[in-house]
Amino acid sequence: MSVKTEYRLARRLAQLEPSATAAMNARVQQLRAEGIKVISFSVGEPDFNTPEPIKVAAIEAINKNRTHYTPAGGTLEVRKVIAARVSADQEIPYALGQITTTAGAKEGLYLAFQALCDEGDEAIIPAPYWVSYVEQARLAGATPITPQTTEATGFKVTPAQLQAALSPRTRVVMLNSPSNPTGAVYSADELAALADVLRESDAIIIADEIYDAISYVPYARWLRVAPDMADRTLIVNGAAKAYAMTGWRFGYVAGPQPIITAIKDIQSHTSTHTASITQDAAVKAYTPSAELDEAVQTMVAAFHKRRDLILSLLAEIPGVSCNVPDGAFYVFPNVTGLLNKPLKNGVVCATSDDLNNYLLDQAHIACVSGESFGAPGYIRLSYATSEDEIVEGMRRFRESVS
Structure with missing residues (x-):
């Protein structure tokens, strides 16, 4: 007869929360392995190659x-x-x-x-x-x-x-x-x-x-x-x-x-x-290096253009508003206008975390909820991805909450 082993972990881990961005990326990889076309706005990673x-x-x-x-x-x-x-x-x-x-x-x-x-x-x-x-x-x-x-x-x-x-x-x-x-x-x-x-x-x-x-x-x-x-x-x-x-x-x-x-x-x-x-x-x-400076400037110019694109598309989604970010490659829209009201198929999301999971399940787009950043009522989207994926992803977002 086997005895179940009880593992005692360090007390310092009691309050530790796993990385939300890493967890969302793992879910995206799992869905893609199942053949689902997921557009990810969750990972803070340039989509450019190393120079x-x-x-x-x-x-x-x-x-x-x-x-x-x-x-x-x-x-x-x-x-x-x-x-x-x-x-x-x-x-x-x-x-x-x-x-x-x-x-x-x-x-x-x-x-x-x-x-x-x-x-x-x-x-x-x-x-x-x-x-x-x-x-x-x-x-x-x-x-x-x-x-x-x-x-x-x-x-x-x-x-x-x-x-x-x-x-x-x-x-x-x-x-x-x-x-x-x-x-x-x-x-x-x-x-x-x-x-x-x-x-x-x-x-x-x-x-x-x-x-x-x-x-x-x-x-x-x-x-x-x-x-x-x-x-x-x-x-x-x-x-x-x-x-x-x-x-x-x-x-x-x-x-x-x-x-x-x-x-x-x-x-x-x-x-x-x-x-x-x-x-x-x-x-x-x-x-x-002038060559590397040029590579960085090219990348930043692309991010700037993508920022303006995703902001314009978010502005077309009722219930969503967004501050204009001055750097990095994230937008952090306020989604409180989408909470506690029926979305597509009558689904109601009480929190931005609920909405985040809804968008992954229904629209197959991956974001990160504001709760993970200490800011309920918001979601984070990384626009370090192609313009085509930004356009398609925001189309899915808009249709899923209409």
């Missing part, structure tokens, strides 16, 4: 047998080019000891929370927020504090909201511009007003700039506005979005050397480093 010079650099790395362990945090070559890029971006000099490379910006964020937060600490994460911020804070023992931004402020936290959220326990403040999921981009004046509040605290600012290359308005960087706060700011970025390198898993963290050293110490006991081949590819990506 050819970057791929060539990776192939050369393999042919030269650069396939062995590297130092924790990356090779000297890759940290040199990242230090140069960050120094140019922020207009502040960064030394090699202030740089570590990671397996994607997501790992960089996770390691930052692990290095900074203890039980009892608080992390201010304005909502709507990227799904992993709050989970990573919780995994590090911190309590997420999530001031709710609104359409009226362009989904950007105000100085008053930030002031109200600060406490003696505040350890981390997250800034994400351009934003996932809303596409909001903070202006220099808006960042300066937040800096005035944060100078009165001792919180560490984590500036997630992963979408910095994809901005349709002049892009203001946190440390260009508040250079005096460099000694308590971590810059997190990576190659995934700007260079269409999501699968390569290359990110980096730049900041004060004691924090970067702590992050590298954690890396030495976990992933050690991102793949050696990826690091060589990143050296090419971050070395100044």
Whole structure:
């Protein structure tokens, strides 16, 4: 007679929610395997190929047998080019000891929370927020504090909201511009007003700039506005979005050397480093190049055109309204006008999560519900897909809710 095994998991997992974007992608793959034509607006991934010079650099790395362990945090070559890029971006000099490379910006964020937060600490994460911020804070023992931004402020936290959220326990403040999921981009004046509040605290600012290359308005960087706060700011970025390198898993963290050293110490006991081949590819990506600049500009121009297209089509759907995003490749429409009323076949959706599942089941389009981002009543759509799929997907959306 067999005895059922009871598995005791770590208490820190009790509040952990699986990634909503990853879960939706898994459902899409399952439906496609069943032969259903699903149009996905759920994954934040450029549909462009990695630029050819970057791929060539990776192939050369393999042919030269650069396939062995590297130092924790990356090779000297890759940290040199990242230090140069960050120094140019922020207009502040960064030394090699202030740089570590990671397996994607997501790992960089996770390691930052692990290095900074203890039980009892608080992390201010304005909502709507990227799904992993709050989970990573919780995994590090911190309590997420999530001031709710609104359409009226362009989904950007105000100085008053930030002031109200600060406490003696505040350890981390997250800034994400351009934003996932809303596409909001903070202006220099808006960042300066937040800096005035944060100078009165001792919180560490984590500036997630992963979408910095994809901005349709002049892009203001946190440390260009508040250079005096460099000694308590971590810059997190990576190659995934700007260079269409999501699968390569290359990110980096730049900041004060004691924090970067702590992050590298954690890396030495976990992933050690991102793949050696990826690091060589990143050296090419971050070395100044007119060819790569042109590739990025071509991609951004396509995203800009798609943004305008999907906004025009969403405007034709009764019950849906949408702020104009200034960056990234997401729209975040308000769908409260579709809730608690009969849709096609008399179906009633009480929440945006219900609507999200309805759209997948009835229209075979995949989005991500606002609940996942701390913003019920909204859904996120990624327009990093072809214009034809945007047109067809929005046609399905409109017909399914008519």
